[in-house]
Amino acid sequence: MVTRPEQEYAWWQKALIKAKIWQPPHRTLHHVVRDMERPVPPPVTGAYGNRIVTATRRRLVPQHGDDQR
Secondary structure (H helix, E strand, O other), rough: OOOOHHHHOOOOHHHHHHHHOOOOOOOOOHHHOOOOOOOOOOOOOOOOOOOOOOOOOOOOOOOOOOOHO
């Protein structure tokens, strides 16, 4: 059930809103999510993590000078 925004305020705030003296700050779900604490990123899983090891990995297409390594 969706509640109207006026129901979240005190009686004096509702009176100010009705008299059009005060406007509550505009906050949508976007604002709430934006201000939330960010989750911790998961650990990197894989053989080498974020590193790409090219020294030990064979190339798919042989290059000139590969046999000298």
